[in-house]
Amino acid sequence: MSTVVPLDPVNQARDIPLSGLNQLLDLARKRSPEDQRRLLLGVAGLYESTKAQGSAPDALADIFIALTRSAERDVRQSLAKQLARVDWAPAALVRMLAADEIQIARPVIAASPLLLDDDLLHLLADCSIEHQIQVALRPDLGAAVARAIVERGDPTVMTALATNRSARIETAAFADLVDQSRHLAALRAPLTRHPALDETLAARLYQWVGEALRQAISDRFALDPVRLAQAIEVATDEARRAQAEPAPSLAAEDPDARLVAKLHAAGQLRPAYLIRALREGKLGVFAHGMAALGRFDIAHVRRALQGDTARPLFLACTAVGLDRAAFPTLLAEIRKLNKGFPADPDASAWRLAERSADQAAYEFRLLMAEVDAASV
Structure with missing residues (x-):
């Protein structure tokens, strides 16, 4: 009578031919998200068990990462929550999830013990402002990462x-x-x-x-x-x-404000109109239009137009929906009409990472906050 030898998951994983990885990925893509989730959790369980018995084979880690990369968004999000606090997952997989869209990345950035300071520094340099905020909020953040955040100055x-x-x-x-x-x-x-x-x-x-x-x-x-x-x-x-100090002046404020209010009430105030106003030399209309579309204080918009850097103006333009690719041309038009302001000393002070409109509006209000006691 022959003896049945149980399968050794470690040796079984080591025997997986890498040539069949593409076939496995194709099969996974054709499955429903729920099937993908079950497959990934199965691979995760296999990886965890092999890691507990020693070192997990590289082939299994490669399969785990490849399956995750090809999975649907909701599946990746579910997996990120599962792996957020574990110490056995492949470090490369955790880094991949941390750089994914923020809803997926957030739990991993917040808690994963596998993310090192160098990984967090890469997220600060390469990922969205939302990722950077989550890095800054990470418990027990290291001194090197905190110093990098301050030096970046966002x-x-x-x-x-x-x-x-x-x-x-x-x-x-x-x-x-x-x-x-x-x-x-x-x-x-x-x-x-x-x-x-x-x-x-x-x-x-x-x-x-x-x-x-x-x-x-x-x-x-x-x-x-x-x-x-x-x-x-x-x-x-x-x-x-x-x-x-005298407040910065823009000509014909009252008529411009009335015109913008009328257009806004009629639903005719659009970002494209602001560009047209600049081309027609109507800086006051542009300023009031920015304030109306962004729900900004007009004094803050004026201060941005008179600033020693174009960064606040860039944030305001992003917040109201103006294309960031058009900003250099728009800035040149404004400076022609506004005695060279806002200053742009190195021609790149305004160049910032991608922001959503809401994020840009929030940052603009922070930069333009009054510095007197009443603002605290």
Whole structure:
């Protein structure tokens, strides 16, 4: 009587001919998403069991990755949730999922122990703003990644980092965040509560926060009253000087505002109309049109038009639906009508990674936030 020898999943996986991988992928693609999900979970279970017995064969890892790459979106999303916290999955597969669209990537970026600092730095450099935000929110984020976020200087990503109280932020990088908060109001409240804030940086932050946050800083640190009084005096003097500066002017604001309001109410205000207004030399109409379409404060649009960088204007244009490829031409038209503003010193200060319209609008409002106490 012959003895039945049970199949060894490790040896069985090692014996899988790679020449049959394409046939397996073709078969998987023809299956329903539910069949794909079951197939992937089966491969995942096989991989986990072989990993528990030693090292999983490379051929099985290749099959796992290839099947995931060819799977439907919902299947990849389900798998990402399954693998988000495990330590046995192929590292290359986890990196692939982390770079997938954000709904798939989010749980992996947030929790996977297989993502190293170098992987997170690649996500910051190569992926969308949503991926970068999720990196900044990752628990126990390493100092090297936090430093890279501050050096990149993206307002939304820095704000996300400031809210991450478990992030390991070096003193120099945290000091840069405090300095950035002078002009970026969204940073102030989270920095006030961050455990990395020390007494020296608290005194610096105290100068430009509102009354509520000053009280929070005073409650947290026993700061010298004389030192605080000096900080208040500095902040007050700077606010007075800012108020004394004449506001940027755009000709014929009232007629332009009335025209734009009428077009907007009639549903005739479109991004293409803003381009036409510029070609006709109507900078005031363009400004009010941007404010109406983006639901921006007209003062913020004016400030963007008078800025020392074209970055805020680029964000506003993205937010209202203007094609980013058309921005260089649009910027040139604006500068002709606006005495060379906004400045564009290196001709690339506005070049940013892809943003959705909502994300661009959010970043624009952060950049244009008032710096006085009332904005906090």
